[in-house]
Amino acid sequence: MNQSNACLPMSRKEMKQYGWSEVDFVCVSGDAYVDHPSFGLAIISRILERHGYRVGIISQPDWKNKESIAVFGEPRFGFLVSSGNMDSMVNHYSVFKKRRSTDAYTAGGKMGKRPDYAVAVYGNLIRQTYKKTPIILGGIEASLRRLAHYDYWSNKIKRSVLLDAGADMIVYGMAEKAIVEVADALASGIEIKDLNYINGTVVKCKDLNATYNPLVLPDFTEVQESKEIYAKSFYQQYQNTDPFHGKQLVEPYAKHLYVVQNPPALPLSQLEMDDIYALPYTGEVHPSELEKGKVGAIDEIRFSLTSSRGCFGGCTFCSLTFHQGRIVQNRSHASILQEAQKMIKHPAFKGYIHDVGGPTANFRHPSCQKQLSKGVCKHKQCLFPSPCKELYVDHRDYLQLLRKLRKLEGVKKVFIRSGIRFDYLTLDKAKSFLTELCQHHISGQLRVAPEHVSEAVLQGMGKSNHAVYQQFVKAFERENQKLGKKQFIVPYLMSSHPASTLQDGIKLAEYCRDLAFMPEQVQDFYPTPSTIATCMYHTGIDPRTMKAVYVAKSSQEKALQRALIHYRNPKNYALVLEALKQAGRQDLIGFDKKSFIKPRILAKAKKKSIYKRKKR
Numbered sequence: 002m003n004q005s006n007a008c009l010p011m012s013r014k015e016m017k018q019y020g021w022s023e024v025d026f027v028c029v030s031g032d033a034y035v036d037h038p039s040f041g042l043a044i045i046s047r048i049l050e051r052h053g054y055r056v057g058i059i060s061q062p063d064w065k066n067k068e069s070i071a072v073f074g075e076p077r078f079g080f081l082v083s084s085g086n087m088d089s090m091v092n093h094y095s096v097f098k099k100r101r102s103t104d105a106y107t108a109g110g111k112m113g114k115r116p117d118y119a120v121a122v123y124g125n126l127i128r129q130t131y132k133k134t135p136i137i138l139g140g141i142e143a144s145l146r147r148l149a150h151y152d153y154w155s156n157k158i159k160r161s162v163l164l165d166a167g168a169d170m171i172v173y174g175m176a177e178k179a180i181v182e183v184a185d186a187l188a189s190g191i192e193i194k195d196l197n198y199i200n201g202t203v204v205k206c207k208d209l210n211a212t213y214n215p216l217v218l219p220d221f222t223e224v225q226e227s228k229e230i231y232a233k234s235f236y237q238q239y240q241n242t243d244p245f246h247g248k249q250l251v252e253p254y255a256k257h258l259y260v261v262q263n264p265p266a267l268p269l270s271q272l273e274m275d276d277i278y279a280l281p282y283t284g285e286v287h288p289s290e291l292e293k294g295k296v297g298a299i300d301e302i303r304f305s306l307t308s309s310r311g312c313f314g315g316c317t318f319c320s321l322t323f324h325q326g327r328i329v330q331n332r333s334h335a336s337i338l339q340e341a342q343k344m345i346k347h348p349a350f351k352g353y354i355h356d357v358g359g360p361t362a363n364f365r366h367p368s369c370q371k372q373l374s375k376g377v378c379k380h381k382q383c384l385f386p387s388p389c390k391e392l393y394v395d396h397r398d399y400l401q402l403l404r405k406l407r408k409l410e411g412v413k414k415v416f417i418r419s420g421i422r423f424d425y426l427t428l429d430k431a432k433s434f435l436t437e438l439c440q441h442h443i444s445g446q447l448r449v450a451p452e453h454v455s456e457a458v459l460q461g462m463g464k465s466n467h468a469v470y471q472q473f474v475k476a477f478e479r480e481n482q483k484l485g486k487k488q489f490i491v492p493y494l495m496s497s498h499p500a501s502t503l504q505d506g507i508k509l510a511e512y513c514r515d516l517a518f519m520p521e522q523v524q525d526f527y528p529t530p531s532t533i534a535t536c537m538y539h540t541g542i543d544p545r546t547m548k549a550v551y552v553a554k555s556s557q558e559k560a561l562q563r564a565l566i567h568y569r570n571p572k573n574y575a576l577v578l579e580a581l582k583q584a585g586r587q588d589l590i591g592f593d594k595k596s597f598i599k600p601r602i603l604a605k606a607k608k609k610s611i612y613k614r615k616k617r
Contacts, residue, residue, distance in 0.1 A: 008287045011287055031092075036284065042058070075134055084115065091527070108286070123166070135187065138171045139173070141320075141324060164254070174265055220254070232547065309365055312329065316462055320529060342409065357406060366393065451492050455505040496524070496562040496565075
């Protein structure tokens with residue numbers, strides 16, 4: 002088999018075609034196997050391959066059948082377990098806890114090919130058959146559940162997934178550095194129980210003799226019983242997510258049982274990022290998966306380019322701080338252009354690059370120079386509540402990259418569909434990025450995320466005040482007017498975020514009314530593990546200040562807040578009426594332009610009166 006043009010093996014037959022009699026590691030994933038660097042499984046497996054390890058892939062094993070985990074037999078060094086590119090519970094359920102009907106990460110879009118709490122279920126499945134083989138968890142689900150965390154779907158504080166999965170280690174974050182260090186240690190004969198020193202990992206131990214100057218968090222029983230203690234513990238975790246000054250954290254459980262989180266791994270250099278994206282990915286779904294149907298998730302990313310990772314935006318509802326971190330890392334222009342050239346040769350490429358970006362497209366470098374040696378600030382954010390004086394605002398490198406991509410033969414259009422951080426953009430005095438964004442990189446509509454208009458809610462979100470968004474809108478409109486283009490902003494809005502009351506929901510609806518805007522993109526706040534906003538949701542406390550914060554928890558109130566934004570929809574009439582009555586805003590029930598809804602009885606009477614006059 003020509004290994005340079007093939008996915009990694011998914012069966013013994015394919016393993017033998019590689020000339021292997023066994024594998025060193027088995028990667029188990031809740032996703033279908035897609036050999037593309039937008040998938041964590043592909044990156045980790047290819048990195049291990051580059052370092053001389055033989056890797057087999059088991060995608061979406063049948064968790065009710067032990068044999069499904071024994072495809073390759075026992076690996077020499079261990080199982081690497083991930084739920085896939087999403088937390089399995091977010092993948093399965095809407096914010097209303099209703100089961101989703103399709104799964105974009107499964108062949109044929111079929112739902113139900115992975116279990117709820119997939120990492121824990123897969124870990125226990127493996128342990129039933131292989132009693133002593135190392136089990137190492139990774140990916141987004143394990144990363145965000147690495148210590149005690151609030152679980153929205155069970156409405157409970159859950160312990161570290163390391164314990165629930167019966168695993169030996171979690172490699173958290175993006176994991177490229179840590180996984181190689183772990184693999185090399187295991188290959189050298191060191192036992193997994195002795196690997197308690199590697200940055201970017203979480204382990205368990207029976208005593209603290211091997212720890213070094215740790216920060217001991219509250220006992221698990223305490224955070225279960227006290228919301229205040231949980232909020233304090235969570236914020237201690239949040240303040241130690243930086244690789245330069247983050248401490249080793251210890252979370253005590255039962256007697257003689259501790260979960261130890263080592264500091265995060267150091268960010269990747271540009272050369273290291275380039276090396277990762279130069280690995281021999283096929284960029285395709287494994288052939289055996291295609292036999293089951295199309296994997297929808299590849300459609301958008303196949304012709305998209307990752308230019309950076311990490312985000313210093315600091316939104317409280319985002320988990321990036323716990324996973325990719327706040328230090329932005331980037332790829333070189335040469336690396337991205339090389340991938341683009343390969344993309345252009347794909348038979349399905351029609352001339353359109355769908356995206357060039359990352360978590361935030363216009364973040365291409367760290368927010369200030371000191372982050373490269375000292376890390377991010379522990380007690381303050383770069384953009385919130387106002388921009389830091391040390392913030393480095395410059396779009397020139399990103400603009401140069403976009404210009405180079407536009408000039409490539411075969412490229413008709415280069416879109417930017419990753420989020421644009423508008424508050425950062427407005428600080429750029431050069432204005433050239435906004436000009437070229439409007440001129441070349443959107444097609445009629447630009448999607449941005451102001452999220453809300455209430456200052457109290459924006460403060461809870463960690464977002465810039467509403468005046469900054471209004472400033473951006475005016476600049477966008479001026480720029481399009483100069484260019485002679487009719488282009489529009491489509492704002493993402495969020496309802497029911499912690500700190501949002503019914504009055505705040507009405508304020509947001511009034512804003513939409515005054516703009517004559519019926520928003521399409523409205524997201525109910527979704528409490529996912531390891532975000533500040535989720536901590537607020539559970540505790541009613543803002544862990545940044547330890548002050549009480551209002552939380553809309555009941556499904557009824559959440560429905561009211563969401564309905565207010567879509568008050569024009571007749572189906573929402575009863576909910577909007579109830580919301581206005583509860584908020585004491587009956588002034589918005591009437592027949593004038595300011596009203597949200599009409600009084601139905603009066604409306605019927607008025608209609609009947611008009612009908613009678615016409616009849617006469």
